[in-house]
Amino acid sequence: MTGSRAAGAFWSAETSGTARAGRGSGRPPAWSLAVLVVSIVYFFLPLLGTAAFAFSTGKVFTLEYLAQGLTDPDALGSILLSAGFAVSTTVVAVVLVAPSAYLVELRLPGLRPVLDFVTILPFVIPPIILTLGLEEVYGIRGIFNLVGSPVLLVGGYFALTLPFVYRAIDNALRAVDVRTLTEAAESLGSGPFRTFLRVIVPSISTGILSAALLAFTTIMGEFTLASLMGYATFPVMLNNTYASASREAASLVLVSFMITWLSVLALALVARRSPTARQVATAR
Amino acid sequence: MARLELHGISKRFGDQVAVAGFDLSVEDGELVTFLGPSGCGKTTTLRITAGFETPDTGSVVVDGSEVTGLPPNRRGMGMVFQGYALFPNMTARDNVEFGLAVRRRPPAERRRRVDELLGLFHLEHVAGHYPHQMSGGQQQRVALARAIAVEPSVLLLDEPLSAVDAKVREELRTEIRRMQGQLGITTILVTHDQAEALSISDRVVVMNSGVIEEVGTPARIYAEPRSAFTAGFIGAMNELPVRVASRREGLVERAGRRFAAPGATELPDGAAALLLVRPESLEPIEAAAAASEERPVLRGRVDVQTFLGATMRLFLGGVVWGAAAEGDHEIEQLAVDVPSSAAGRWPVGTELSVAIPVGSSRVIAARTAAEAAAVTRRPGSART
Numbered sequence: 001m002t003g004s005r006a007a008g009a010f011w012s013a014e015t016s017g018t019a020r021a022g023r024g025s026g027r028p029p030a031w032s033l034a035v036l037v038v039s040i041v042y043f044f045l046p047l048l049g050t051a052a053f054a055f056s057t058g059k060v061f062t063l064e065y066l067a068q069g070l071t072d073p074d075a076l077g078s079i080l081l082s083a084g085f086a087v088s089t090t091v092v093a094v095v096l097v098a099p100s101a102y103l104v105e106l107r108l109p110g111l112r113p114v115l116d117f118v119t120i121l122p123f124v125i126p127p128i129i130l131t132l133g134l135e136e137v138y139g140i141r142g143i144f145n146l147v148g149s150p151v152l153l154v155g156g157y158f159a160l161t162l163p164f165v166y167r168a169i170d171n172a173l174r175a176v177d178v179r180t181l182t183e184a185a186e187s188l189g190s191g192p193f194r195t196f197l198r199v200i201v202p203s204i205s206t207g208i209l210s211a212a213l214l215a216f217t218t219i220m221g222e223f224t225l226a227s228l229m230g231y232a233t234f235p236v237m238l239n240n241t242y243a244s245a246s247r248e249a250a251s252l253v254l255v256s257f258m259i260t261w262l263s264v265l266a267l268a269l270v271a272r273r274s275p276t277a278r279q280v281a282t283a284r
Numbered sequence: 285m286a287r288l289e290l291h292g293i294s295k296r297f298g299d300q301v302a303v304a305g306f307d308l309s310v311e312d313g314e315l316v317t318f319l320g321p322s323g324c325g326k327t328t329t330l331r332i333t334a335g336f337e338t339p340d341t342g343s344v345v346v347d348g349s350e351v352t353g354l355p356p357n358r359r360g361m362g363m364v365f366q367g368y369a370l371f372p373n374m375t376a377r378d379n380v381e382f383g384l385a386v387r388r389r390p391p392a393e394r395r396r397r398v399d400e401l402l403g404l405f406h407l408e409h410v411a412g413h414y415p416h417q418m419s420g421g422q423q424q425r426v427a428l429a430r431a432i433a434v435e436p437s438v439l440l441l442d443e444p445l446s447a448v449d450a451k452v453r454e455e456l457r458t459e460i461r462r463m464q465g466q467l468g469i470t471t472i473l474v475t476h477d478q479a480e481a482l483s484i485s486d487r488v489v490v491m492n493s494g495v496i497e498e499v500g501t502p503a504r505i506y507a508e509p510r511s512a513f514t515a516g517f518i519g520a521m522n523e524l525p526v527r528v529a530s531r532r533e534g535l536v537e538r539a540g541r542r543f544a545a546p547g548a549t550e551l552p553d554g555a556a557a558l559l560l561v562r563p564e565s566l567e568p569i570e571a572a573a574a575a576s577e578e579r580p581v582l583r584g585r586v587d588v589q590t591f592l593g594a595t596m597r598l599f600l601g602g603v604v605w606g607a608a609a610e611g612d613h614e615i616e617q618l619a620v621d622v623p624s625s626a627a628g629r630w631p632v633g634t635e636l637s638v639a640i641p642v643g644s645s646r647v648i649a650a651r652t653a654a655e656a657a658a659v660t661r662r663p664g665s666a667r668t
Binding site: 176177180181183184185186187188189190191194198199202203205 | 335356357360367369387430434440
């Protein structure tokens, strides 16, 4: 058992896939190697191309474009704006979804199909339709005028991330015996809030981390909603500068990749230090 | 430490009756077991006591004050769950401490109390371990320590030993009894294991289909079961169909012979009845020895021998009453316990006659079809 187990469901698909390929005759079949090579080329070639484009003048290696991109106040501002939306959406989503999913699991199992359906809706509604709908209800002629308020975009982002966040948290909740743990805490005198915060949340922490990471990275790369609502977030800024300063934009794309990878790494590290992972480490 | 009273508890789930008219008083410091097959209502009654279910009728009273309407976290009871239900994110120590932290006890007092409990359950060496690093037995001891830490008025144990293996189960049940006696905690244990119930209880409540069949000390329930259900459920028991011959004289009749049997005076003349005899009560005799009114005799062929340690259980087939004509095979199977050292005298295939000694049998009314079905349904059947 390695630390990868602790990183949660988010990793498990990859891990089990590798394990399966490694089993059997001892040597993976040729076609699976071919698939692997093709995938690597497919994923990394554009990245290498971008890097080559960003770090050269066409002839010699240079960090000039990266420096220009990073020192551009618009770029930095847009990264911070995106990060701000990503963080606030993530917090709102986790704070709203985790207790709701817990309550449905514990007391209102009849509502589960409803929640399952509602949380899948954002997948089938294109972002542009979502924006039009939001404008209709919260726009200038809408029932509540929220135009210009970042709350509107956070609300839209919340809807967008709902499928990932709900599913990641719900899977974690189903993996532990929520009902019995709750009853055990109650029998020891614990009220509902303490039970949720001290017993349930720590038990599903890896699920919550996965949910948070999925929400964060989704929002960091979101273009449609931000663009339509007139926010110069990072992806919007990249799109705007690409025509005029394409090498700078390319270097910033790489920066955004780094941000995503760093957050994945941070998640893995945090998950490794969570109790479940620590137990595994001590047991070894 | 408290006296627990359950008054007229009833509960239905949909149109399924889980418990009906359950009345029981548990004395201060007493260990009472709810025993019965799955679905008999024992766990529902326990959960109603704990506050996890609301009864349709009836009340739960602790030391004279009613707690029926209180949520579980305000009842001050301790509960141990079937699957341990330890908090996976906490060490053994933190698990035990949880209830004390909820009650905002000062840290020094908490530490002392947790140390004391870890010592009581021999858990010092796993204090820093997380649940999944511990064996099943250790986890269940942590669960017990956690429930007891808050000095509950009543300790509720829901099949606490069903998830651990046989050897640990026996150790733990001795430990539960020792701890319960030492601390004098009023305790209710729910189990479907009759050996567990008999071995550690002050009183046993035998339940079937949501109602109490009978309540009594383990010795009384074992020696003198008052219902066919209890007789079938507890211990190995031979059930021989007879008919009440004379209520006034206390005689039953079978295969043309009459003999005295305790309990016959409580049944009407001519009633179909069951004569209950434990395998260890039957006495092997010489084939020539005559049956009498005091001592009916059965004869059969040894089919199977099973070794039980000090005793060997012989299963006889083709059993007939001593006086019956050849070919009158009335009883399918009869279990007879003999000392293992003497079992060599009756190898498989030999004939054996046994007497039913005076006073070692008991007559009860034959069970109804529904009762018979309930008995055959129950798990881990030890009935013969």
